[in-house]
Amino acid sequence: MSKFSKKRGKASPAISTASLPDIIFMLLFFFMMVTVLRDSDLKLQVNTPEATQLTKLDEKSLVNYIYVGRPTQQYQAVYGTSPRIQLGDKISTVDDIPLFLEQHKVKLPEAKRSRITSSLRVDGEVTMGIVQDVKTKLRKSNQLKINYSAGQRAKALE
Amino acid sequence: MAKTKTRDRMNNEINAGSMADIAFLLLIFFLVTTTIAEDKGILVKLPPWSDEEPDITKLKERNVFSVLVNAQNQLLVRDEPARIGELRERAKEFIVNPNRRPDLAEGPKNAIISLKNDRGTNYDTYLAVYNELKGAYDELWDELSMQRYGEPYSEEMPFAQRKAIRDEIPMVLSEAEPTNFGEEN
Numbered sequence: 001m002s003k004f005s006k007k008r009g010k011a012s013p014a015i016s017t018a019s020l021p022d023i024i025f026m027l028l029f030f031f032m033m034v035t036v037l038r039d040s041d042l043k044l045q046v047n048t049p050e051a052t053q054l055t056k057l058d059e060k061s062l063v064n065y066i067y068v069g070r071p072t073q074q075y076q077a078v079y080g081t082s083p084r085i086q087l088g089d090k091i092s093t094v095d096d097i098p099l100f101l102e103q104h105k106v107k108l109p110e111a112k113r114s115r116i117t118s119s120l121r122v123d124g125e126v127t128m129g130i131v132q133d134v135k136t137k138l139r140k141s142n143q144l145k146i147n148y149s150a151g152q153r154a155k156a157l158e
Numbered sequence: 159m160a161k162t163k164t165r166d167r168m169n170n171e172i173n174a175g176s177m178a179d180i181a182f183l184l185l186i187f188f189l190v191t192t193t194i195a196e197d198k199g200i201l202v203k204l205p206p207w208s209d210e211e212p213d214i215t216k217l218k219e220r221n222v223f224s225v226l227v228n229a230q231n232q233l234l235v236r237d238e239p240a241r242i243g244e245l246r247e248r249a250k251e252f253i254v255n256p257n258r259r260p261d262l263a264e265g266p267k268n269a270i271i272s273l274k275n276d277r278g279t280n281y282d283t284y285l286a287v288y289n290e291l292k293g294a295y296d297e298l299w300d301e302l303s304m305q306r307y308g309e310p311y312s313e314e315m316p317f318a319q320r321k322a323i324r325d326e327i328p329m330v331l332s333e334a335e336p337t338n339f340g341e342e343n
Contacts, residue, residue: 049281052293054198054199054200055199056197057198117201122281124280124282128275128277129341139205139207144203144205145203147200148199148202148285150200
C-alpha cells in the first residue's frame with residue numbers, strides 16, 4: 001500500500017488546482033457584468049410584441065421602465081382585470097408618471113439627463129387607449145425619448 | 159536559499175483551496191439572479207407637447223401617405239384597405255417614387271407618412287405597423303448608404319455621413335391624435 005502510493009507520488013504530482021479560483025473568478029466577473037438585478041416585482045402580465053427594426057439600449061442607468069398590462073392572476077382581486085400601469089414596483093395611474101420621471105432624473109448627473117430613455121414595456125393585447133394616455137403624459141413631462149420594448153421577430157409577416 | 163527552505167518546512171501559506179468554493183458560491187448567486195438583459199425595442203422620438211391646436215397646413219395630397227388603423231385592427235392606406243405585409247414595400251415606393259408617378263411623393267424630402275390609430279387598436283397591431291414604416295426608412299437609408307459609402311447604415315458611421323443620409327431621406331412620421339370609437343376596458 002505505502003509502496004504503491006510513494007511510487008506514484010514521485011512519478012507525477014497531482015494536477016494543481018491553484019488556478020481554479022482564477023477561472024471561477026473570471027466566470028464570476030462575467031456574470032457580475034451582465035447581471036441586472038431585478039429591481040421591481042412585476043404585478044402585470046407583460047408579453048411584449050415582436051418587431052424587426054430594433055435598437056439596443058446601452059446604458060441601464062439612463063433607462064426608466066413603464067409597464068402596461070393586465071394584472072396577473074394573484075393581483076386581479078386587488079386591481080381588477082383592466083389594463084393598468086406599473087411604475088417601479090407599484091401599480092399607478094398616468095398622473096404618477098411625472099413624479100416617477102423626476103425621481104429617476106434627480107439620481108443622475110446633469111450632463112446625462114438629456115439622454116434618459118423611457119422604455120415602454122407594453123403587453124401586446126392591450127389597446128392603444130392607455131398607451132396613448134402614457135404617451136401624452138410623457139410628452140407633457142418633456143420626456144420625449146421613448147423605446148417600445150419588443151422582442152426579435154424571426155419569421156416574416158404574411 | 160536557506161530562507162526558503164525554512165519557509166517550506168514551516169508550511170504556513172494560506173490554504174487557497176477553499177477560495178474556489180467561495181468563488182463558486184458567489185458565481186451561483188449571480189447565475190441565479192441574472193436576467194441577461196434583452197432590452198431591445200423600437201426607439202421613437204416624440205414631438206414636444208404644445209397646448210395650441212396644430213395649425214392645419216394644406217399639404218399636397220400626393221405627398222401624404224396616410225395610414226389609418228381602426229379598432230378592429232384593419233388598415234386603410236391611402237383610402238384603400240391594405241395588409242401589414244405589403245406596407246413596407248408600398249411605403250418605400252411612395253417615398254422614393256422611382257418611376258416618377260404623379261400620385262406618389264415628389265421626392266423623399268417632401269414625403270410625409272401620417273399614422274392614425276384608434277384608442278381601441280391593439281398595441282400589437284400598432285407596433286407592427288410602426289415597425290413596417292420605420293423599416294421602410296431603415297431599408298432606404300441602408301440602400302443609399304451602400305450606394306455612397308459601401309456599407310449599410312449604422313450608428314457607428316461617422317456623424318457627417320449619417321447626417322448626409324438623413325438629410326437626403328428625412329424620416330417624417332407624424333402621428334395624429336387617435337380617434338375614439340372602439341375602446342374597451
